[in-house]
Amino acid sequence: MKEKSIIHLDLDTFFVSVERLLDSKLQHKPLLVGGLGDRGVVAACSYETRSFGVHSGMSMKMARQLCPEATVIKGDSGTYTKYSHQVTDIIKSKVPTFEKASVDEFYADLSGMDKFFGTYKFAHELRHLIIKESGLPISFGLSQNKVVSKIATGEAKPNNELFIHNGEEKSFLAPLSVRKIPMIGSKTFQKLLQLGVNKIYTIQEMPVEMLESVLGKNGRTIWKRANGIDDSPIIPFHERKSISAERTFHKDTIDMMVLHATLTAMGENLAFQLRQGNKLTTNVSVKIRYSDFSTYTKQAKVPYTSADHILIPKIEELFRQLYNRRLLIRLIGVKFSGLVGGNYQINLFDDSEKMLNLYNSIDKMRNRFGDNSITRASTLGGTHVGRMHNPFNGEPPVLLAHRQQ
Template sequence: MDEYSKASHEITAILKERVPLIEKASIDEHYIDMTGMDRFHGTLKYAHELRQKVITETGLPISFGLSVNKTVSKMATNECKPNGELNIEQPGVQPFLNPLSIRKIPGLGEKTFIKLSDMGIKRIHALTLVHPDYMKSILGKNGLWLLQKAKGIDNSPVIPYQEQKSIGTQCTFKADSIDIETINHLLTSMVMDLAFELRQKQKLCACITVTIRYSTFEDVTKQATIPYTSLDSVLIKKTKELFREVYQKRILLRLVGVRLSNLVNGFEQIDLYTESEEQYSLCQALDKIRRRFGPQSIKLASSIDLNL
């Protein structure tokens, strides 16, 4: 995961320097708005050169789909993986989509796939022939959204990539404290809450920032880049390391804060037969309890009844 995260950052940096508008949709997926570039470079030629640039500088295979919107571009990319390129111009959109399985439509879930398949709708062409009213009657608004995608219609914009997107929390103590053990337990609780929020939003983070405020009202911050993750154990360990580094004066503290940033969409990459698999299974079990009984329904024993 360390190498995966490093490669993701490298590719993003290469793309950001060379395109007008980029959205980082996940660790290994970007959308680029190339509108207007055909007047100066030739959009397909520029996309090809950009792909070659990434391959040359990173040594990694990379694919792109160039088309009229995000949906068709994503589907084109999926069709030319693992190391290809595919250009679908407007007249060719429907001919490209028609023979594909409905499963290839981004955002179509397993239950919807089974339901449509049972109705005999297995290819995108068959889906385009269904009346909108009927689609709405069986799938609600999602049915109309799905029908639009099957017809290659998608007006969603490319949302500019923002490196500083983050979530965070902080705690001001009732009385200034130097109880390091209790503060570490508090940090554990804070990170667990933030990690749960990450997983609920299907996000991963690549940066942790710890802030402290001394009783003298001096603020000190320490930050570290990490492999993309949403695992409690990884984030807690790094947060405590940063706290040890940032807390140097050994005087009373008034506040501690934790912020997780460089967020992207995605799920944990789990290596089989490693500790990360066990940790992810544990997080899933805890999250299931939190979703049913509330975010504060289960915690580590050390983080309960903290008196700060």
């Protein structure tokens, strides 16, 4: 079987590194990026703050108490998006197929390149090209699969590289904490600690059936990862990856209340799907089809986001730019594209802990009671917008609005 070579690249403390690139006086100083007020949330923190117990996602008030000497910056998601695109373009120009796992994290299949360059030499040169062109520190792990490479990147940081040769995966993983294995969160970690399992080598020595009896079906996956076994594929990145919603009206309309309510419901539902799929979008487009079947679309770039309160105003702005008041509307649609992995963290610069908790609560209610269990008052008068189950598995999803009866 052909030996594989998978690289995992990760921009070190991405938001912090961008801020230091823009202001060199911040180098080597404790730095927090996020909401400025006491109710704000830490979106990113420098390595210098971590020894004080600071971590991303905690309240800014708590972080300031733990590390009072830290400089606090609100951050700008538009700036971070620009640098993310820049690094993406560099990787795209050098690697035939790559996966953009998040705004600051990439995988690429370098298999076969050893015939021409030497895989590690190519990876080393790619990393230094990114550092030279972007000015940002980046680390990589290189091995035969995604899981081992991702763990290797974590061990290489900050701003370094690590190559795990084929056959050395188990010995590399053995002394590490089980927390290093992707998909082991705090609850699973606590269960493993109760079993006396702290290091990966203990899992390597356990029968897989024992782990399955404790952790269910995830036990087998964790056992395989602990043994350096992973066959998850590279998911090629392309800008067109999208989710969308459309609504064809039973009767052509210019009722602005209905149009506004429908657009808002679409944006709300699509943003919910982004958060459920742990995705962010960077491109919003709106489509209008008039009664004469002429169809127009308009799109705009936005900083990476999955937040209703950022996306819905952009949808409304694009609709206003498109709308011709003289014609009846037959169909309207909304599409989010340029999707990457990521979470709500990138939206925390303007938001408070209260806003973050609000989104989490709303999403939990929708998951439990259905998409339409909680909606904005402005969507009343619109029509229910349906969605596909688990839309981020397989083909890029398309959301279909129920036709008005």
